[in-house]
Amino acid sequence: EDPARLAAFEARVAADEFIEPKDWMPDAYRKTLVRQMSQHAHSEIVGMLPEGNWITRAPNLRRKAILLAKVQDEAGHGLYLYSAAETLGTSRDEMTEALLSGKAKYSTIFNYPTLTWADIGAIGWLVDGAAIMNQVPLQRTSYGPYARAMVRICKEESFHQRQGYEITMHLAAGTPEQKRMAQDALNRWWWPSLMMFGPPDEKSPNTEQSMRWRIKRDTNDELRQKFVDITVPQAEAIGLKVPDDKLKWNEERGAYDFGEVDWEEFYAVVRGEGPVAKERMQARQKAWDDGAWVRDAARVHAEKRAAAKQA
Numbered sequence: 467e468d469p470a471r472l473a474a475f476e477a478r479v480a481a482d483e484f485i486e487p488k489d490w491m492p493d494a495y496r497k498t499l500v501r502q503m504s505q506h507a508h509s510e511i512v513g514m515l516p517e518g519n520w521i522t523r524a525p526n527l528r529r530k531a532i533l534l535a536k537v538q539d540e541a542g543h544g545l546y547l548y549s550a551a552e553t554l555g556t557s558r559d560e561m562t563e564a565l566l567s568g569k570a571k572y573s574t575i576f577n578y579p580t581l582t583w584a585d586i587g588a589i590g591w592l593v594d595g596a597a598i599m600n601q602v603p604l605q606r607t608s609y610g611p612y613a614r615a616m617v618r619i620c621k622e623e624s625f626h627q628r629q630g631y632e633i634t635m636h637l638a639a640g641t642p643e644q645k646r647m648a649q650d651a652l653n654r655w656w657w658p659s660l661m662m663f664g665p666p667d668e669k670s671p672n673t674e675q676s677m678r679w680r681i682k683r684d685t686n687d688e689l690r691q692k693f694v695d696i697t698v699p700q701a702e703a704i705g706l707k708v709p710d711d712k713l714k715w716n717e718e719r720g721a722y723d724f725g726e727v728d729w730e731e732f733y734a735v736v737r738g739e740g741p742v743a744k745e746r747m748q749a750r751q752k753a754w755d756d757g758a759w760v761r762d763a764a765r766v767h768a769e770k771r772a773a774a775k776q777a
């Protein structure tokens with residue numbers, strides 16, 4: 467790569483300028499963006515499945531309408547992110563094939579099952595809560611189309627977080643059985659939510675370069691700490707207990723000390739060994755196969771139109 471071009475690129479990034487699709491960029495920058503953005507898009511799409519599981523069983527019409535809208539938002543987020551990633555020269559089909567073949571990842575969090583209605587509260591509160599913590603800084607990521615997609619996504623995500631907290635708040639203030647369900651959902655979703663931020667900084671191969679290129683604006687551990695600091699008082703406010711014996715306010719740091727994530731579990735889930743990983747990929751494969759006729763019809767239609775134009 468031409469060193470002068472590279473220096474000019476790095477200077478633009480350092481000056482907080484956005485890099486746009488037609489601008490020159492190093493191959494490794496393009497590659498890591500396609501990796502992160504496509505995995506982010508896949509997470510939104512696979513992320514529809516755990517909650518989709520409860521649409522028909524929501525406890526009342528109002529809850530059903532809200533959940534339906536939330537899951538639709540997630541489809542929208544996936545689509546903006548695929549479109550933004552396509553501006554880097556990778557097609558949607560290529561990205562989908564990478565997901566289905568297991569080459570591309572999606573967030574570990576969506577490999578856990580939603581066992582009760584309280585899980586829908588926990589997902590909105592904790593999973594969307596963790597997602598916004600990570601995505602607010604991405605509104606200033608150095609690649610323009612990714613940053614702009616994040617603006618709308620974050621607005622919707624913050625609404626999602628509130629609806630989840632509101633479900634949990636109601637259950638926590640309900641009958642003893644409802645409160646028990648809310649606590650059980652917090653117990654099961656807490657640690658997987660902390661895993662969403664990725665491995666510890668010293669074990670994160672991509673962080674250093676991505677921070678230098680301002681693709682990432684904060685490290686994995688910084689965001690994880692912020693999430694703990696904001697979420698623990700929210701649990702306390704509704705009388706729930708975060709399932710971590712080591713959790714303790716550290717006056718000196720002005721932050722919570724907390725226990726170690728089970729990194730063995732994290733890496734196992736990343737490798738595709740999560741509790742419902744197989745079901746998730748089967749559902750995506752089925753959706754892709756079931757949609758084949760639509761893609762075929764669209765292609766044939768486009769070919770006919772192109773032929774008619776030539777004639």
Ligand code: FAQ
Nearest residue numbers: 506509510513572573574597661662663664670671672673
């Ligand atoms: N799951 O070197 P790092 C949502 C992989 S929110 C699976 O630290 P990086 C909204 C990582 O890809 C969830 N894999 O990597 C919603 C890398 O492998 P690779 C999606 C993980 O990229 C809510 C390797 O480990 N949000 O969907 C995970 O610098 C509710 C080494 O890691 C985003 O994707 C994980 N948790 O940092 C929807 C946000 N963590 O790619 C429905 C954008 C790490 O080299 C319902 N992404 N890995 O093969 C990011 O900010 C970053 O990519 C990180 C990882 C922070 C996730």
